[in-house]
Amino acid sequence: MTNISIASEAHLVEAIASATGPLNVEGRGTKRGFGRPAPSRPTLSLAGLAGVTAYEPAELVLDVKPGTTVAEITRLLAERNQELAFEPPDLGPLFGMAPDSGSIGGAIACNLAGPRRFKAGGARDHLLGFSAVSGRGEAFKAGGRVVKNVTGYDLCKLMAGSFGTLAVMTALSIKALPAPEKVRTLLLLGLDRTAAWEAMVKALSSGHEVSGAGFVPASLAPAFGEERLSSGVTVTALRLEGTARSVADRMTALRALLGGRSEELHTANSRTFWKRVGDVQPFAGDNRAVWRISVPPTRGPDIAEIVESIPGADAYFDWGGALAWAAVPNADAKSAEAIRTGVAAGGHATLVRAPDEIRAAVAPFQPLPPSLAALELRIKQQFDPRGILNPGRMWAETG
Amino acid sequence: MTLCMPAADPAVMVRRASIAEALRGLVPPANVITEEETLRAYDSDGLTAYRQPPMIVVLPETTAQVSAILKYCAREGIKVVPRGSGTGLSGGALPLADGITLGLGKFKRILEIDYPNRCIRAQPGVTNLALTQAVQHAGFYYAPDPSSQIACSIGGNVAENSGGVHCLKYGVTSNNILGLEAVLIDGTVVTIGGKHLDAGGYDLLGVMTGSEGLLAVITEVTVRILPKPTAAKALLLGFPSNEAAGICVSAVIAGGIIPAGMEMMDRPAIHAVENFVHAGYPLDVEAILIVELDGPPSEVEELIARVAALAREAGACYCRISANEAERLAFWSGRKNAFPAAGRISPDYYCMDGTIPRGALAKVLARIREMETRFGLSVANVFHAGDGNLHPLILYDANKPGELARAEAFGAEILKLCVEVGGVLTGEHGVGVEKRDLMPAMFNDIDLAQQQRLKCAFDPEGLLNPGKVFPTLHRCAELGRMHVHGGKTAFAGLPRF
Numbered sequence: 001m002t003n004i005s006i007a008s009e010a011h012l013v014e015a016i017a018s019a020t021g022p023l024n025v026e027g028r029g030t031k032r033g034f035g036r037p038a039p040s041r042p043t044l045s046l047a048g049l050a051g052v053t054a055y056e057p058a059e060l061v062l063d064v065k066p067g068t069t070v071a072e073i074t075r076l077l078a079e080r081n082q083e084l085a086f087e088p089p090d091l092g093p094l095f096g097m098a099p100d101s102g103s104i105g106g107a108i109a110c111n112l113a114g115p116r117r118f119k120a121g122g123a124r125d126h127l128l129g130f131s132a133v134s135g136r137g138e139a140f141k142a143g144g145r146v147v148k149n150v151t152g153y154d155l156c157k158l159m160a161g162s163f164g165t166l167a168v169m170t171a172l173s174i175k176a177l178p179a180p181e182k183v184r185t186l187l188l189l190g191l192d193r194t195a196a197w198e199a200m201v202k203a204l205s206s207g208h209e210v211s212g213a214g215f216v217p218a219s220l221a222p223a224f225g226e227e228r229l230s231s232g233v234t235v236t237a238l239r240l241e242g243t244a245r246s247v248a249d250r251m252t253a254l255r256a257l258l259g260g261r262s263e264e265l266h267t268a269n270s271r272t273f274w275k276r277v278g279d280v281q282p283f284a285g286d287n288r289a290v291w292r293i294s295v296p297p298t299r300g301p302d303i304a305e306i307v308e309s310i311p312g313a314d315a316y317f318d319w320g321g322a323l324a325w326a327a328v329p330n331a332d333a334k335s336a337e338a339i340r341t342g343v344a345a346g347g348h349a350t351l352v353r354a355p356d357e358i359r360a361a362v363a364p365f366q367p368l369p370p371s372l373a374a375l376e377l378r379i380k381q382q383f384d385p386r387g388i389l390n391p392g393r394m395w396a397e398t399g
Numbered sequence: 400m401t402l403c404m405p406a407a408d409p410a411v412m413v414r415r416a417s418i419a420e421a422l423r424g425l426v427p428p429a430n431v432i433t434e435e436e437t438l439r440a441y442d443s444d445g446l447t448a449y450r451q452p453p454m455i456v457v458l459p460e461t462t463a464q465v466s467a468i469l470k471y472c473a474r475e476g477i478k479v480v481p482r483g484s485g486t487g488l489s490g491g492a493l494p495l496a497d498g499i500t501l502g503l504g505k506f507k508r509i510l511e512i513d514y515p516n517r518c519i520r521a522q523p524g525v526t527n528l529a530l531t532q533a534v535q536h537a538g539f540y541y542a543p544d545p546s547s548q549i550a551c552s553i554g555g556n557v558a559e560n561s562g563g564v565h566c567l568k569y570g571v572t573s574n575n576i577l578g579l580e581a582v583l584i585d586g587t588v589v590t591i592g593g594k595h596l597d598a599g600g601y602d603l604l605g606v607m608t609g610s611e612g613l614l615a616v617i618t619e620v621t622v623r624i625l626p627k628p629t630a631a632k633a634l635l636l637g638f639p640s641n642e643a644a645g646i647c648v649s650a651v652i653a654g655g656i657i658p659a660g661m662e663m664m665d666r667p668a669i670h671a672v673e674n675f676v677h678a679g680y681p682l683d684v685e686a687i688l689i690v691e692l693d694g695p696p697s698e699v700e701e702l703i704a705r706v707a708a709l710a711r712e713a714g715a716c717y718c719r720i721s722a723n724e725a726e727r728l729a730f731w732s733g734r735k736n737a738f739p740a741a742g743r744i745s746p747d748y749y750c751m752d753g754t755i756p757r758g759a760l761a762k763v764l765a766r767i768r769e770m771e772t773r774f775g776l777s778v779a780n781v782f783h784a785g786d787g788n789l790h791p792l793i794l795y796d797a798n799k800p801g802e803l804a805r806a807e808a809f810g811a812e813i814l815k816l817c818v819e820v821g822g823v824l825t826g827e828h829g830v831g832v833e834k835r836d837l838m839p840a841m842f843n844d845i846d847l848a849q850q851q852r853l854k855c856a857f858d859p860e861g862l863l864n865p866g867k868v869f870p871t872l873h874r875c876a877e878l879g880r881m882h883v884h885g886g887k888t889a890f891a892g893l894p895r896f
Binding site: 059081082150151154155162201207295296346348350372376382 | 513514515516517538539559560562566570571573574583587588589590591593594595596597598599600601602603604605606608609610614626627628629649650652653655656657694695696697698701702754755756757758783786787788821822823824825826827828829830834838841842845846847848849850852853854855856857868879
């Protein structure tokens, strides 16, 4: 099928306005397998609309085009000791693509965020403004380049996580933040689930500013690559970031608070560990289906139990126990039902990776109650009345 | 007053008695207010320059009652203005002569405090400060802290996406809420989010926050709470010029430090405040900065020293570090009393709320000084310097003919200047009616049409809070037809951003 490589906003306006039927929309295509499978259609590729157009470190803002790789932005910001604080995960390898090849437009459109989500916010919280072309073929803008802004509706939030179904972004203003000078991770070894969640709640309720908290079951510990994690015990990981002295002091305090058998990772090893957590590296190499399950933190153990009951399935936790990444050998209707029942009391489960036929049969996104589904459909129709942009990517009924 | 509101519909106003009667069937009869005296208490919000008594005030007590009221209003084509505590500064709760003001004042309960999941579920009428007060004994707090926190409601905070001094480090309302229950104009009750992050589907939580009562009526809010920082210290810095203070602000941020708060006041503000509360501010400087660092004690010590060094490099001529909690609070007492202090040196003041890039601080202040001469009014500047959010207080006397009009024209000019230097019309007070007609300074017709189309998805008949935020009311059918073809837009060649 035709691949329309977008070169400019005017070109995109033309391509959408002249479209006679639905189009697939993608950044650099690394997360093509995320969402409901797209039929073969002409594809708007934003890979060519790339580059950083402005970066002002003292204003904590950078302007980019959507096809710019996250890797390029990360490198540029690192030169000034800054970073994207929402730690956009590199999910390319999970979908069998090369690492570091995903675009910023795609990261925002999928509203992805790494381990710091509960402290620093998600992609939604870091998009300050954008220009886009709606399904009507109209170029419009919203937001701005400053953090404090309540001028008009916050359409940035709506764009983040809309998977290209409402409008196609042509320029983004994104928040940059200072990168922490030092990172240390406390690894509590061998805690059972109850004790692990108690430790995470205690740590996150303390004043020690924990910026990452996860739980890895014994079965998955070797997949995190640390020698000392290969000893067949569970790992409860707690991250501290800041100046050298502050991190050292807080580490001492956190150890005193939690006690027990533990190890420590310093800056470089910590960064590797948390990147593995955020990028879902433990499941990148296998062919199981992958679920992402977001629940209230204390519901984590129930999710762990449900996943354990599925033969051959594994799960590890991020976000202080509130986010499960689960790998399931057969993402059939039965396991999907078990997982979705687990979030019925609050939360959502997304089937992130699975063969096309399964993502066509099992709704990849958490089904919405009818009132919200109707509201979302009306929003889609207001942005894209002809159903041109990625129809059916999120919900079957929006096709 | 030059404000033009949607024309009141005489056909609705003539039915006032029967509408009140119908509402008395939906809520306890005493909660429907029609007496002129009592209605007058609702005739404005914090933007008192505009007043209009509502047709009727209704005070529901339950979500089911809110749903029944909205369903009735939708069926009968009656406009609805939602109202929290009425402390808003942009006229977002300004009543309509042919509209019902729906007050959420009876929704005052905290429904649940969940420490392990670090959140509070509350009704929208609970005040911002009450949230913190409910959890502070356990070492937690709710981070966004608008100056009006003693009175403003969490529902109003969500509607306006309120900020505060500490949002530089901890984010504004939208970064601190997890869930909402809201009622759509047709009476449908929707639950969005909960105690988990990133509810699936479109981010309705994000888009409803800051929607100024135009999309839905909020009936429940789940906020996240944070453990209280273990230490907090502040610096009081004085500078010989606004430029030097501006340079210091940029140097702190560029130096990788995000203070909990970084507030600036210019000479007129310093003098007004010092005469009022005797906070101990230096009087021989052109600008002061209050920089607060919070977090683990050793980090606070380290960063305080770094900020002090950066301030010296920027030319600070005064530097005091709070030696104890009492002194830290004294530094803040001046800043927190800046508005009442302005009220003491001038019969009236008009508070503006634009945001600019930090680097433009000195330039914008210089331009405001030039405008003072032109408009014949003076300004005291108080602002959240860390995030570039200005609050110029234009001093005027409403009893002097023409002064209010001049103050308003002055304010509009300041906000246009904010946009011109790369900023925005409003940082935390909202558009409401106050900045409504300035929206075209920031957005073109297509931008505004797309925003209004979002409203059409929620409220196709435009019954919820009409006349706010958008300078021109379009019917949804008309917006649906508006279509500008590729290459033929008036702004096709214009760089956006």
